[in-house]
Amino acid sequence: MILFYTTEIKGNHAVLDKEETRHCTQVLRKKLGDTIQLVDGKGNFYEARIIEISRKACVVEIIKTIANFNSRDFYLHIAIAPTKNMDRLEWFVEKATEIGIDEITPILCQRSERKKLRVDRLEKKALSAMKQSLKATLPIIHELTPFKEAIQQSPDISLRLMAQGGQKNSIKDNYSPNTAVYILIGPEGDFTDTEKEMAFANGFQGVHMGNSRLRTETAGLVACHTINLLNEGQ
Amino acid sequence: MILFYTTEIKGNHAVLDKEETRHCTQVLRKKLGDTIQLVDGKGNFYEARIIEISRKACVVEIIKTIANFNSRDFYLHIAIAPTKNMDRLEWFVEKATEIGIDEITPILCQRSERKKLRVDRLEKKALSAMKQSLKATLPIIHELTPFKEAIQQSPDISLRLMAQGGQKNSIKDNYSPNTAVYILIGPEGDFTDTEKEMAFANGFQGVHMGNSRLRTETAGLVACHTINLLNEGQ
Structure with missing residues (x-):
């Protein structure tokens, strides 16, 4: 089709x-x-x-x-630090849209390698991936957002996770199917301590992303697929 | 590091x-x-x-x-039909290596869009992803292999799955952690009926890949991450 x-x-x-x-x-x-x-x-x-x-x-x-064609019973918002190489972020948007995501916020972190962003290019990738994967809903893609604002987004989502090395729990340990989740993915070099403290103060919990050191866009995709997989077959 | x-x-x-x-x-x-x-x-x-x-x-x-640095307690072999656009297959190899895979076989199917393949380019991607993700083991990457030969590979792996639309079971339904699995991912336009019959005769079972229609390389990555996620935290 x-x-x-x-x-x-x-x-x-x-x-x-x-x-x-x-x-x-x-x-x-x-x-x-x-x-x-x-x-x-x-x-x-x-x-x-x-x-x-x-x-x-x-x-x-x-x-x-x-109406509500191929809709999901959960809500997934991922905020992600844009990669230096724009292709990698575009790739994340394409694949996340194919697999299933509702909202994407590119975030401007202290260690961000990219300070400007062409959101129209991301939207084009999302549009084509939506059609390709037979979905009827486009993810919301925000403009590049300062970290401080990003952690205040989606105030109605109570489960707020922040990807970090050295954490005891994984996404799987925190997530229950059919619920909403907001996940932060940091830049190469991770979030700064100040950013982590700000996030914790805003209700975020740290989660590890498995045993491998993943690139930013891979961590984003792994988070996206984990949530989709945990919801499947309910 | x-x-x-x-x-x-x-x-x-x-x-x-x-x-x-x-x-x-x-x-x-x-x-x-x-x-x-x-x-x-x-x-x-x-x-x-x-x-x-x-x-x-x-x-x-x-x-x-x-020795056995960052090794895994399971074995994952994915055979995948190369995409028309070589970038997409290279991307799959990079991301699968980052997340965790042991063996990759590019397969020549009846509906394959690509009949030639530069395996050296795939190996280069795998090498860089191995280093990036702090692993010590390179996945084995085979030359482009005719479908008939590919389904006879890894004879010691008893769990043999074939990604297909319309199946009742998913990978999750068939897989037990800490075991080996061999998964086939078809080209755009799917495997032909003849290929499916040949695979079934060689011990493969069909599994669906979720509710979305995924591109070949996305299906490959979803399969790879599903196995890694099901093994984590055991």
Whole structure:
């Protein structure tokens, strides 16, 4: 199944933008009257019939709507220090979206190697991974956020974990399925002591990430998959 | 900690090659008499003192040896169909090595998108990931292997799993910690029915990989991390 994406939906009509139109009509050679599947990034899946094609847009009539399509019974927010190499962070966003994540906050830490970030590039990766993995919900991706603000995000999530070496407990030891969790992943060189204290004061607990020393983006992905795996098959 | 890698070890002396020597003496500015840590890719970790430096080589005297350094109590072999985009397979090798894997077989399937493979590039990624994640053992990486041969590999591993959509059981349902497992990951478009039958006839069982449709390299990594997570904290 190929999913198209649009946010231009009014009543029972939706419009594909230029790029999606090109993919639909030129690459896949869809014609008037053909049925396609689309998602809006907000959890809705649609089956729709093509009723108008131009070079710049494709108009469809919605014939079936499924709300909360492939939705999960848990909520996962990961805040992660961007890597020096932007590819590695983009890769994290792609893979986390494929596996399952709700919210991503790139954080500006004292030891951050990257002080600027093109969030639009991350959003593009997330969009393509959402379609690829047959999901209807785009993760929320925040702008680069100072550490101090990041630890105050998601105040409604009571389980707040911070990845750190030398901790006794793992994510698995702290997490119960079907619940929400907010996890912080630090930069190469770890969070500073000041940052750790600030996090503890804001309700975070330290957790180890296993026996291997992992790169930042790998630690992020391991955290993401751990939560997904612990929820599966409930 | 920075790990160096060498296979040139005789008695209590070891020699770093040109590239490792450059990294050791020029980038990290290590001098005669300094202590460094090295691994041989076969499970041995060494602490050693630099006793000779030239432009092309660095000779060290081993002062401490730890065998089976950071070794695991399980064995994981993953056979995976190479992706069209070589970066994605290299990425899989890097991340799987970081997280923990013993053997990787790139497989040539009927629907494979890639018929040739530069294994040296994969080995380079594995080497760098081994050092990065503080391991002393390099995964075995096989040449591109026809599917029929691949399913006959690792005959001593009795738990043989094949990733497939629509299966009732997951890896988690089949795996017991501290045991060996051999997992097959198919190409985009899945294994063919003939391949599935051949695998079943060779003792493989189908397992699903969760609710998301994952790219090949993501499925490989999810399988790798699932086994590592199920073994942790035993």
